[in-house]
Amino acid sequence: MTEDEIFKDLGVVPFRRLNRSGRPAPHLSLRFDSHLFSIDTSRSPKSSVQPDAYLITHAHSDHYGKSAMISPDSLASRETARALEIRHERNYEGRTFPVGGSIVVDELELKTYSTGHTIGSVAFGWETEVGTRVLVTGDVKNYENLPKCDLLVTEANYGDPWDPSCRFEDDIVGFGDAVESGATFGAYAFGKAQRAISLIRALGCKDPVGMDDKSLALTRELLPDFGPLSPMEENGTDLNVVTPWELSRVKSDRKYVLTGRSDLPFTQIRLSDHLDFKGLMRMVEKISPEAALIYHPEGRRANMMAHHLRELGMASISVSEVHDSF
Template identity: 50%
Template sequence: MVDLGIMIFRQKNSRGSFKPHLSVKFRSEEGELVTFSVDTTRTPAKYPQPDAYLITHAHSDHNGKSAMLSERAICSDKTAHALEIRHDKSYKGRTVEVGATIEVNGVNISTYSNFHTVGSTAFYWENDVGTRILVTGDVKDASGLPDCDVLITEANYGDPGDTTCYFDDDIQGFRSALQDNTCVAFGAYAFGKAQRAVELMRDCGYNGAVEMEEKSLQLTRSLLDDAGDLASIGESCSDQVCVVPPWDLDKLPSDMPKYVMTGRADYRYPSIQISDHLDARGLTQMVEDLNPEFTVVYHPAGHRPGKFASHLNSLGFNAISIDRISNVLSNEFI
């Protein structure tokens, strides 16, 4: 990627292990060296700092809990709210509304929604030689993402050889569970899936109260502009429609129908396939549509980035997974 004027590298912590995810070094249009660290933990203050810590969203495996404490952190305004609620800490960095542009050391970063969670953000910028760089974060809908030359993306369901990486959201199953029961509970993680559940309910025409566990309630009230009537568990006077974390379903009345919003099959309650990610087909289509010269698959941990990178290479794309990226920088960038 040196010909594209960009260096992707990984840093090591004080124990000699790689820090999460990666960093991007390039030159700005003014010729200044700039480094953006993506979804990673902070570098101790005694060491050189990146110009920005880009936080794509507030899920824990993207390390915003650490990066949010740096004044160099950048994320959407709603991601900052979610981080503060989830971790009971003040966000110290800068925020941007999704769809707007923010400037960092002479580099204009454009932001796009990837529809993974409320406020989740893809970041896009160009370097001194005009290379277009796109960091997607986790993606549910790639239709609004811009074309790019270097794509840095995820592979949560990126193993084409795994049948569980192919799915379609069961919106009709969700609608039926909601409309066929006067009392019903949905198991959904407090951040991301719980807000999706409320959005789906409103799209299905349900306008009554939704009772939620406290953290889910706090996040949903803060993040959704049109959440409607929300209440704590047991607070409303209407028929009970509840959203709680999956492990809290057992705390609700035994005769209440219960469903888990997941593609997993290891819960004791029936599951409804609702994902916040693209499946293997969608990820592949995203790369085909964006048509980058080079793709870096940086998330999650485990074998799937390598599987997806190999799949892309078999289709004629140049791709590499994070496990094949070293912490050695080219002298051209030092």
Template identity: 50%
Template sequence: MMPYRQKNARGSFKPHLAVKFRSEEGNLRSFFIDSTRVAAKYPQPDAYLITHAHSDHHGSSAMLSECSICTEKTMNALEVRHSRNFKGNLAGENGFIDYGGVKIRTYPTHHTDGSVAFGWENENGMRILATGDVKDASNLPSCDVLITEANYGDPADLSCYFEDDLEGFYAALKSPQDVAFGAYPFGKAQRVVRLIRQSGYEGPIGMDDKSQELTQNLLEDAGELVSMDAGAGVNVVSPGKLEELPLYMSKYMITGRRDHRFPSINISDHLDASGLEKMVLDIDPEFVVVYHPAGHRPSRFACHLNTLGYDAVCLADINNVVSNEFM
């Protein structure tokens, strides 16, 4: 298997990673992982693997290719978020898809509704796993090559260590005042609604339009969702909408950041540094490629894995470069 970086016609790198390998039948294949499309006039990869629908994983571009692969919930989120029709192929959240002679297995990562890792084998039986972002790695299998994220992978950064503050969240939810939680419309809002329902609250939840549409499309057990102007006692709205709600409401931001005017409650969609390390130890690959996010964390996570005895590189270390003209 060869991990490589794709250049566009302007000579700049496409985001994230591509891999070349031979299928079990011996045919050369190329998969793009969470990357933008190649212009139609150039040779296309065999598949665009979309792990989930957050914008920094570029599904808004890849969803327009007939070679794209994602889950149904990721497709729904992409279509709602970007007002475009998905043109690719659907895979289950914990199953198989036979694509171009490659048997691809999906594994839930619990980062967002519908988020999955993709796993497959090459002609030599090498097991390759591309995770996207991960909240819960318990469903991920062992593999030989792990392609993964490092959102909170810097072991020297104290902000990369955290636990979900469920106690603080439920305390805020049970306060006698009406309450509003600021949460990003995709991913975070659905997690908060699920926590509210799991607490036993059965009343209406006020939401802004985009958060409501996404939640209704992604959660089977969302319960009654109403407009943020309906006067509900519990509300989950986009962060920018908190200011529009009445002053008497208790308001919180669901984030680990502390640079908001409202109090923060940490409910994360990611593994922290300890969780990422444990994920790698449990999967126990022979080689690790850290491809996300931008910045220094992939390099520092790869270096940390090196100290643990793993052969690991980050995206910036990959010197295999292919331009569109030579795909």
């Protein structure tokens, strides 16, 4: 089945907006019924076709909320909107909703579902006039709340079945051992830092934790009442959570970076905010879509995941295989 046949049957057509240079803008848009939704993409210039809504799944920069957040047509959870404001020091101009709640766009109800990727991260789901159930996930760590659908629009950060680095387990034991001995952890200010604090408290540690300014502001806002937190310079203990770029400034004999990356000069502890390949396949099996569109990231992993799903008999394309543009 060709791309055109897949989406014609479902009544949904994916598009990509072209920049002035003629290159595709980030991620994509979906046209269905009388609607056009842009998904995790940058804001369209005034001279371009305007979507009915910008769906912002979460506040990481590679999902382009910094651009879309100043549009009154943007949709984001309350936590995502606040995280965008703290990260980018500008007001969020769009509409918000509670995680798990609904929001209406031109009489169409969009339901939202937690994905466990970051605080406030959501998937959007709706049903078209012809009865097609669409689910747009953003990045996913926990798929238990996600419903079945006909068209799945999802991520493939670790979707390449032939890449060994796409199969992993989180090292909670190693993280716990490092917490007990007193350590400094390198973690991205939004997402990973809050997960580290949550795990530290879940492990029973009530000690003060020092943080860099941005991580501290985000954590205090998104995780209130999670024990004593303080600016890194004022912290009187050995336990710190700072951005990877701040690790070299901290005086500590035990430094770890909470990532799967191999290009940072510190001991790694694997704590991922994404599903690995096996988890992504379990998610697809649970959701059981008729077709899938893999939109993040663009490139090899999305292509390989779409290819693998086709080998399993599912109609599937990656974002780089979307040919229609506006």
